[in-house]
Amino acid sequence: MKISLLLALLLISLTVPAKFLLEIPITQKLLSQYQGYQHQLANGVSQPFLNRHVADLLIFQEALRLGGLTAEYHFKIVPNLRREFALLKSGSLVTSPRLITNGMFADQFHQSAAIIKPGEFKKLIYGLSSNKALMSVTKIDELKKFSAVLVDGWVSDQNKLKKLGISNITTTYNYPSIFKLIKFRNIDFTLLDLPSSNDLSEGYEGIKLIPVPNIVITLDDSRHFIISKNHVDSELIRGALEKGIAILRKNGDIKKYYQQAKFLQSSI
Secondary structure (H helix, E strand, O other), rough: OHHHHHHHHHHHHHOOOOOEEEEEOHHHHHHHHHHHHHHHHHHHOOOOOOOHHHHHHHHHHHHHHHHOOOOOEEEEOOHHHHHHHHHHOOOOOOOEEEEOOOOOOOOOOOOOOOOOOOOEEEEEEEEEEOOOOOOOOHHHHHHHHHOOOOOOHHHHHHHHHHHHHOOOEEEEHHHHHHHHHHOOOOOOOOEEEEEOOOOOOOOOOOOEHHHHHHHHEOOOOEEEEEOOOOOHHHHHHHHHHHHHHHHHHHOOHHHHHHHHOOOOOOOO
16 A cells, blocks of 8 residues: 555646756846835736837747746846856856847857847937936937947947947946936936836836937847757757747737836837
């Protein structure tokens, strides 16, 4: 009887899929936003607050699930893009829910199918409300005389500004430092995603930036998840992501997530 019971328990354990422990890099800000979303969802909020970065993470998780991977997520806090890419390049971590520009570090990472297609990614020009000259701009060509700051990993944004003839571009190591450089170093503007706030403002530690009215920058590149080439589970993750992304795309769910985040808008 004891042997039969042990055999039965063994068979059950073999047929129930074990959860895959997946450690992914994430900033403290994004983790807080994600936890806030989950808290609202658990409390019955019909339309929880959602921005593009949280939508990226939800799409990432859903793609892996639909791709057949039941994952238990462990979040590793990283301070910036440089640290995140270093962990992925070395194989310390296998993948990330952060989207990167098509072809970026192609020699170091595999990339998934496109999550954001070319021309879908639109940004606004943000500066201080006190910068009256910037706020008076009515044509993109007029931006050539202003200075810009971008995170050093925002390659597509940098290329777009250079293509538009804007040469005075400073790069910095992380998102919060953008606000400080504009406030205290007299840099004029940056490019930021369409925010979820109704007034379109963005802020950090009391520094508030607002968009230049009626000016939109459309980025030309697609965006993708990346997978380390140096991790033992790279092919497992890559296969699950590809399968899941195809299902999400077919069902129109990627578009739904981003529309809820007010990222994909037909008019701005």
